[in-house]
Amino acid sequence: MKKKYLDICQSITEQIRSGRIKPETYLPSENEMVKEYQASRETIRKALNLLAQNGYIQKIRGKGSMVLNTSKFDFPVSGLVSFKELAGKMSEPPQTILNGLSLGEAGGFIKKELQLEEGDLVWDVLRTRKMGGERIILDRDFLAEKHVPHLTGDICRDSIYQYLEKELNLNISFAKKEIIVEEPTDEDRSLLDLDGFQNVVVIRSHVYLNDASLFQFTESRHRPDKFRFTDFARRALH
């Protein structure tokens, strides 16, 4: 199934990212794009709305679609991105250390978080992320065994998300996240280079598949000086 509006969106995204279309200038009008892309106006508008949602353009009535400046806006923890995808956009390559991988019956806490039944099994994955020689992030993932029957150390050291989407064809769809600041646990102190920091930033996520079933609960614990979260937000319509 090829989606025309996605093609158009990617085409324009590419032109903006490469600098062929400059910030503060206007895109061709929707009617011009209708001819250029051989698509109906609604299809063009679908593509443009995607760009607007992601902060690439601002549509201004009576004038046109202005390209926004997206530089300095390059660390998309926002959205739903795995560490490997994120790392690909960083200057220096990070490193993943697998500290633990086990499959077992869900305990009380995690059984509740993943809404599991009595006797359901869960994977417990513990990984450290190293950047610039220092252990900066501690990730603990819980994955429901009924959705992910098989998991290996190699997959965890590479990218779990890649495996789930490419191999298992799971459709990761949305997540609810919360960011808070906590005191370091003993585990944080032993597995991270905390350098005397009194706090860690904790991101807790519940991740859902296309059919709205919950399959993953993650806790990502960051050294505060290396933590940065950026977001593009549109004001809700009223």
Add this chain to the structure above:
Amino acid sequence: MKKKYLDICQSITEQIRSGRIKPETYLPSENEMVKEYQASRETIRKALNLLAQNGYIQKIRGKGSMVLNTSKFDFPVSGLVSFKELAGKMSEPPQTILNGLSLGEAGGFIKKELQLEEGDLVWDVLRTRKMGGERIILDRDFLAEKHVPHLTGDICRDSIYQYLEKELNLNISFAKKEIIVEEPTDEDRSLLDLDGFQNVVVIRSHVYLNDASLFQFTESRHRPDKFRFTDFARRALH
């Protein structure tokens, strides 16, 4: 200008929030809604897409639109919400203290952040937010005088956003934000009840109007134990 898809969206939102439509159940099909709301299917779909973006429903092909559980998901720092709007959803009423309000020529730092010209004026607003008797948040707002010619202490103590949107009819459209953790400044220590915390959480925002012009730069500094950010994120299409 009445927008049918917004009416439909609000109608369904209201039914979900009030509990008349329960989580884990399906909405009527799009074709049924076409009759119910006397609208075309594309208009219905526009409304449903808004609901999906905001985490109210999950659309599942071949099955329907499932209502998601939105409880425990109640602190929308995400999106673009002013403190007053946020406070309205909290149990206990918070309090705003105005620590400073001045209009002056833009200095080097803020001139750059707000992309101002030589001689442009900016408002500098400093406010403390008190919750449960403790001073928890320190907000510093810079607003370009060319967009906001007039500002008073009463407006700052109430809600700047309300004034901008209701009185000045400014259309606040989008913001770029960043969240990081810093050491407290002397100002933080004197104006907040830091209780010995070694860090503050800082949210920096650049806020833009409908015509893509930058009009506000804000720094919001939070005591870490009272900070919480929640987010609903959909995975980017590929």
Add this chain to the structure above:
DNA sequence: CAGTGGTCTAGACCACCTC
């Protein structure tokens, strides 16, 4: 198979901006 949501179209009317 019928029903669901996903994509696409061609055309209409409106509100806004600019000249």
Add this chain to the structure above:
DNA sequence: AGGTGGTCTAGACCACTGA
């Protein structure tokens, strides 16, 4: 007045689900 984006429509075909 002419061009821009914003809303809405009626209809078509497709892909997926479940009985």
